[in-house]
Each structure stands twice: as structure tokens, then as C-alpha cells.
Amino acid sequence: MAQVLEFKLPDLGEGLTEAEIVRWLVEVGDVVAVDQPVVEVETAKAMVEVPCPYGGVVTARFGEEGTELPVGAPLITVAVGAPASGGPTDAAKLPAAQGTPAAASGQGSGNVLVGYGTSEAPARRRRVRPDRPAPVTAPPPPPQPPASASASAEPTNGRVRTGESVAGPVAVISPLVRRLARENGLDLRELTGSGPDGLILRADVEYALRAAAVQGRTTTAAPASHPRLAAQPTATAVPTVTSAGTRVPLKGVRGAVADKLSRSRREIPDATCWVDADATELMRARAAMNAAGGPKISLLALLARICTAALARFPELNSTVDQEAREIVRLDQVHLGFAAQTERGLVVPVVRDAHARDTEGLNAEFARLTEAARTGTLTPGDLTGGTFTLNNYGVFGVDGSTPIINHPEAAMLGVGRIIPKPWVHDGELAVRQVVQLSLTFDHRVCDGGTAGGFLRHVADCVEQPAVLLRTM
Structure with a gap:
């Protein structure tokens, strides 16, 4: 019988007590290997990938991208020894990485951060198909571009949520940029990115919001081109544009x-x-x-x-x-x-x-x-x-x-x-x-x-x- 284990946000060291979810690396239903990174978080020190010490099937994940979690809060739950949906029940039928003693016993690897005890590159995640079990010897699939990622209840790389529907692909540098635009009512499709190949950077969104504030509106399109404000440090927290000015929380770095x-x-x-x-x-x-x-x-x-x-x-x-x-x-x-x-x-x-x-x-x-x-x-x-x-x-x-x-x-x-x-x-x-x-x-x-x-x-x-x- 499968054992469901809860993986919590670990102690990231150096007195850090919280972290913000930047990007999920797995989805519910994915098969993960021991020490495979499952989420990218931003702390007051750096951006790090957090590996899961258990191998199995992801049954739940907690927190949307942009959510700040305290150390010890649940991140994901993993069914160790669980079958792929509709597949055989024994753990041996899972990918080889999941059949390790650590995963089978529920003890995990004991590792916490990539580069802090994890010596080998993690296996790429494999999507569990509902109509067939994951093969034992199948090679990992090639990396897919962000725009082709399957839609879920949360934003995915390269896509923007508009209300309850998902708009077309938009080249955005990070989920934090999408969140900044979404919370300020800014349509990213109206912006012209100043990054490589038109990539929309945080500076582009902040420029558009400042222009909107000057013009007394909450939503505006940025000019076709503008100088990138690379010399000015940007806050890791999301600014709030008000009639009196912009309020930037002193958070993160x-x-x-x-x-x-x-x-x-x-x-x-x-x-x-x-x-x-x-x-x-x-x-x-x-x-x-x-x-x-x-x-x-x-x-x-x-x-x-x-x-x-x-x-x-x-x-x-x-x-x-x-x-x-x-x-x-x-x-x-x-x-x-x-x-x-x-x-x-x-x-x-x-x-x-x-x-x-x-x-x-x-x-x-x-x-x-x-x-x-x-x-x-x-x-x-x-x-x-x-x-x-x-x-x-x-x-x-x-x-x-x-x-x-x-x-x-x-x-x-x-x-x-x-x-x-x-x-x-x-x-x-x-x-x-x-x-x-x-x-x-x-x-x-x-x-x-x-x-x-x-x-x-x-x-x-x-x-x-x-x-x-x-x-x-």
C-alpha cells in the first residue's frame, strides 16, 4: 500500500525563516525521483531549487507562485510506492529512481538543497499518463518549451492568466513578473519586452506602471522601446501603485x-x-x-x-x-x-x-x-x-x-x-x-x-x- 509523505519547506540555513515560491518544477501526478528539485524559491539570500528527499507520485502541492511560506510549511505530498494512475500496484513498477530503499522506506535521502549533499544531477520529471503506467526503462523526455506546458489551475511559464482563462504565449522572464502585472491590472500582451528576443523583464512592467501612475490610470502599454533601468536595484517584493505613489515592501534581498x-x-x-x-x-x-x-x-x-x-x-x-x-x-x-x-x-x-x-x-x-x-x-x-x-x-x-x-x-x-x-x-x-x-x-x-x-x-x-x- 502506498504511503503518503508530506515534504515541508526545509530549514534553508543562515537564520532564514521564510521563502517565496518563484516557480513550481513539478505538477500533481508527476513522478519524482529522490533528490529531484520540485520548486524554486527565493529567500532573503538567494534563489534556490529545493529537492524532495522522497521518490514517488506527487499527490498535492501547496502554495501558488508568488506565495510566501514559513519554514516548516507543507510544500508537496508524495505517494511513496504508489502506482502510476491505473497502473500496477507494486513499487518496482515505478521508475528505477523510485525503487531505492530510501524511497521505499519513506526515510528519504536526508538532503535538503541542491549543492548541499546532492552529488548527482536529478532525473527529469515524467508526467504520469492516466491510461498507462510509467515505463521502467523509458528515457526522460526532451525538454519542452514553456509555451507547450499543460494548463493547470496556476499560471505556467510563458502564459498569462486573464480572469479564469489562459491567454496565448507571452515571453516573460519569471513568474514574479507575471504576478506583478496581474496584481496591477496590466496586460502583458500590450508590452514590448526589452530583453533578448522581446523577453519581458521586470523593468518593463515597472516602467509601464510608472507611466500609468503619471497618467492617472491603472493600466497602460509601455512604449515600443525604452531604456532598461539596469543600474537601479529592483525590489524582490511586489510594489503597490497608489494615488500617492508606489509602496515597495522591504522584503527578500x-x-x-x-x-x-x-x-x-x-x-x-x-x-x-x-x-x-x-x-x-x-x-x-x-x-x-x-x-x-x-x-x-x-x-x-x-x-x-x-x-x-x-x-x-x-x-x-x-x-x-x-x-x-x-x-x-x-x-x-x-x-x-x-x-x-x-x-x-x-x-x-x-x-x-x-x-x-x-x-x-x-x-x-x-x-x-x-x-x-x-x-x-x-x-x-x-x-x-x-x-x-x-x-x-x-x-x-x-x-x-x-x-x-x-x-x-x-x-x-x-x-x-x-x-x-x-x-x-x-x-x-x-x-x-x-x-x-x-x-x-x-x-x-x-x-x-x-x-x-x-x-x-x-x-x-x-x-x-x-x-x-x-x-x-
Whole structure:
């Protein structure tokens, strides 16, 4: 006899207590394998796929896309050892992945998140036909485009609900965009997407809603084309357009950032020092490295290598303050965070053990994390545990800044844009590539002399990259 097991939203770690359903990956009636992802959720840290530890037939799922659930709330129920509708009753007739001891006993795999204990790629889901059992050796079906997905009581990828009927295919980047349009009465078929192949992005919907608010209407079509507001962070929560303005809940990534910044301002007595540096030789060194072949070395990787060298000389800045114990905790490993602006808002991915990586290793890890940030696939582990942050705000075209320290760290190095400026070089006025460097630090962990020494060493390495040879 089949045993129906309930799979609840698991503890996602890092103190997270809730998550929003972004996209269902299975439907009622699907056969799922052990550790197969069944739902994609967005937490305050990242977007993650949640695998089910049971194998069997999905009998129910709880919550529509866009619903926020607390940890411990039911996600799906799975009939373990159940026959495919109208098929044989023994578990051996299910796909091979379902006949594992874990599934048969109801114990599950014990795994929670993809990348946290799941070592193999999950099997693709197979739709159970009501007139025949799922074959044991049948290969998984090829991926189907979103528009061909079967209709259900909830929106499916690429389709929009209008009242109680399903409209034609619309290329939309995510279910959250559909929800935003639906809750504000916006017809996505009237929009022209600014994404690849006309894909409708959240910025397109928000642009249309702002235009509607200005014109005093609740529904409007966006212009045929408009600039994508990529430089502006978007909230993970759905804005509400009112006659007085737009109200944006501080939830998800944006809410987590707001809480951390507020805590940093409350707890950390920060101070900032800065210096201008001649980056001409650093830029020449980078050009020479890249001309030699191999992966292109980014400026961020070079600056990160300089940071780790400076932290080795001034370890006070790689620390945190234990307020309850009233102790400064100096950390042995450098886990280097770097600020990255994405469509979901500001995130700070972390390069683990940056002190043990050479420039090429740092470069590769920056590339991996940047791509994951762009696609929204950073894991909670990628976004936590930093001990020092590098903030390259020069990409926004500004020279300087006094950033807020990424709590509970003790310091952040800021790097402005590198531009040609008049500079006295070898006793003569010349045009050189100049950058402003700033260090914001927790004054509890060190005095200005230590902070100034750190910043001066960074500037010396920027001006004379050969200084790094001492620590390579």
C-alpha cells in the first residue's frame, strides 16, 4: 500500500525563516525521483531549487507562485510506492529512481538543497499518463518549451492568466513578473519586452506602471522601446501603485540588505580615510598579463590580490567584534566579499579562502560568482561568511564613496573609477591613470594608524605592482 509523505519547506540555513515560491518544477501526478528539485524559491539570500528527499507520485502541492511560506510549511505530498494512475500496484513498477530503499522506506535521502549533499544531477520529471503506467526503462523526455506546458489551475511559464482563462504565449522572464502585472491590472500582451528576443523583464512592467501612475490610470502599454533601468536595484517584493505613489515592501534581498545596513549603522563606529593613487603601472601590468595569453585577468582580481597582501600585513582589519563577550576576534582566513549590482538588488558574493588563491584563481572565482549573481543562482553559502569586502564603485562612474561596512565585518575597501588626470610623475607634470581608494573601518578594531598603513600599502601596490612580489 502506498504511503503518503508530506515534504515541508526545509530549514534553508543562515537564520532564514521564510521563502517565496518563484516557480513550481513539478505538477500533481508527476513522478519524482529522490533528490529531484520540485520548486524554486527565493529567500532573503538567494534563489534556490529545493529537492524532495522522497521518490514517488506527487499527490498535492501547496502554495501558488508568488506565495510566501514559513519554514516548516507543507510544500508537496508524495505517494511513496504508489502506482502510476491505473497502473500496477507494486513499487518496482515505478521508475528505477523510485525503487531505492530510501524511497521505499519513506526515510528519504536526508538532503535538503541542491549543492548541499546532492552529488548527482536529478532525473527529469515524467508526467504520469492516466491510461498507462510509467515505463521502467523509458528515457526522460526532451525538454519542452514553456509555451507547450499543460494548463493547470496556476499560471505556467510563458502564459498569462486573464480572469479564469489562459491567454496565448507571452515571453516573460519569471513568474514574479507575471504576478506583478496581474496584481496591477496590466496586460502583458500590450508590452514590448526589452530583453533578448522581446523577453519581458521586470523593468518593463515597472516602467509601464510608472507611466500609468503619471497618467492617472491603472493600466497602460509601455512604449515600443525604452531604456532598461539596469543600474537601479529592483525590489524582490511586489510594489503597490497608489494615488500617492508606489509602496515597495522591504522584503527578500532588498529587505535583508536594509536590515544589515541599519544594523551596521547602529553598532559600528566607522571612520573613512582615502588616498589618490597613480594606477598607470597597474594598468600596464594587467595589459601585459592579458597579452601573454590565457584567461583575461580582471582589474577586480588584481585588486583582490592586493587586498589579501595588505591584510596579511594588517590582520586587525580582517576581524569582527563579539559584542556580548566584548572581544575582537581576528580571523585566520580571508573570505573576500565583493559588491555586485544585479536586477534583484545589491548582493555581496564571497570568495572563500581568498588569501590562499593566486591572481588567476581569484579571477576564475570572481567570474563564476559574477555569472551566478547575474542569473540569480547564488546559493546562501555564496553570500555569507565574508570577512572583508572589496567595493568597486568606479563601475558606476564615481570617484569616491563612504560605504557602509558589511556587518559583521570590520572594514571595506572602496575603489573609484580610473581616469586620466594631471599628476606629478618623476618631478614632471604628466597625464596619468589616477584612482581614488577609500577605506571605511570599524574604529573599535584599530586606530587610524593601522587603517592608514593598510590603505597606504594598497596604494603602493597599485602604483608599483612589483611590491606584490614580496608576498607572492
